[in-house]
Amino acid sequence: MGKEIDLMQNYPRTKRDIKQRGQEKTTQDRELARKFEKDFFDGDRRNGYGGFTYNQRFWQPVIPDFQKYYNLIEGSKVLDVGCAKGFMLHDFYELIPGIEVSGIDISNYAIENCMPSVKGLVQVADARELPFEDNSFDLVISVTTVHNFDRVGCIKALQEIQRVSKKNSFITVDAFRNDMEKEAMLAWNLTAKTILHVDEWKKLFDESGYTGDYFWFMP
Numbered sequence: 045m046g047k048e049i050d051l052m053q054n055y056p057r058t059k060r061d062i063k064q065r066g067q068e069k070t071t072q073d074r075e076l077a078r079k080f081e082k083d084f085f086d087g088d089r090r091n092g093y094g095g096f097t098y099n100q101r102f103w104q105p106v107i108p109d110f111q112k113y114y115n116l117i118e119g120s121k122v123l124d125v126g127c128a129k130g131f132m133l134h135d136f137y138e139l140i141p142g143i144e145v146s147g148i149d150i151s152n153y154a155i156e157n158c159m160p161s162v163k164g165l166v167q168v169a170d171a172r173e174l175p176f177e178d179n180s181f182d183l184v185i186s187v188t189t190v191h192n193f194d195r196v197g198c199i200k201a202l203q204e205i206q207r208v209s210k211k212n213s214f215i216t217v218d219a220f221r222n223d224m225e226k227e228a229m230l231a232w233n234l235t236a237k238t239i240l241h242v243d244e245w246k247k248l249f250d251e252s253g254y255t256g257d258y259f260w261f262m263p
Contacts, residue, residue, distance in 0.1 A: 045249050046257035051113060051214055052187070054105040069234060077234045078192070080151040084235075085128070092234065096129060098159060103135040111140055114183050114212050118142030123181040125171050125205060126189025128154045130162035137161055146181070148174065172200040176208045184213040188261050191217040191236040195248070198238050202252035213256030219245055225262055232263040 069090070076091045077084045084092035110116060116136075120143050124133050127147025136145050138161075145162065148169035149155055155168050169175050171189060190201045205213050218236045220226040229239055240248065242260060249258065 045246065046213070046255055048259060049113070049214075049257050050259045051109050051257070052106060052216060052259060054109060055103070056101060056105075069231075074234055080149075080235075081153040085151070085154060085157075096154075098129070098131050098134070100135065103132045104139065106132075107135050107139045110136075110183070110185070110214070114214075116140055116143060116183065119144065120182045121146070121180065123147065123174075123176070123184045123208065125174070125184060125186035125201070126150075126192075127158075127162075127166055130158040130166050132185070132187070133162045133165065134159040146176075172197055172204060174204045174208050178207055179210045180208045182210055182212060184209040184256070186213075186215045188216055188218065188236075190215055191238045194237050198248060199252045202249065202254040205256065206252070206254050209256065213254075214258065215256065216259050216261050217245060218262075219260035220262065228263055 073090050085096040086093070088094060116122065118141060120140070122136055122143060122145050124145070124147040127133055127149050128151070130147055133145040133147050136143055145165055147162065147166035148171065149166065150168065150170055152168055155166055158166050167175070171186065172193065184205050186205060190198050193201055205215065218229055218233060218239045219242045220229045220239070221242055233239060245258070
């Protein structure tokens with residue numbers, strides 16, 4: 045297993061009314077969100093983002109941390125598993141001259157509406173069956189995506205991330221450390237099918253043979 049490290053520490057966090065969100069979200073809202081199409085990205089706020097548009101203030105402060113920690117340089121190959129519209133990949137491309145980026149997402153809508161700068165570099169695919177050869181990338185990143193599968197799917201996705209990475213990978217997943225955090229996580233959750241205690245996630249990483257780095261999303 046890799047290192048527990050918060051490489052997302054500079055990603056802006058907005059104030060969240062977790063209790064209200066938990067009261068408002070219905071089973072139907074979650075079912076619609078899990079289709080990961082227009083309703084999730086650019087539909088009503090109840091079903092997802094409520095408008096998913098690029099803003100450099102989100103990923104540009106984060107990219108330098110990835111660059112420094114993984115020694116990313118011209119020619120480094122980076123894959124984003126669950127890339128959505130490619131915002132993070134766009135900023136990698138902009139901030140690290142000569143870097144090679146690729147992305148996959150399950151959403152046809154997101155890929156069709158991706159950033160112009162990464163068109164042709166992203167494709168529709170399933171994280172449980174990545175369309176790449178073994179050891180294809182210097183770094184594989186997957187932010188809040190793996191947990192959208194059931195337990196068996198999580199294991200398969202982690203094994204695929206491990207397979208296509210030469211060495212380095214980094215993921216974040218929905219998690220909790222105590223009952224209070226668990227209650228908040230379950231109220232906040234819209235798409236995740238697997239939400240575990242941090243120690244349970246570590247056991248699942250071991251079971252999967254995942255040796256990359258990781259951190260937790262908690263609202």
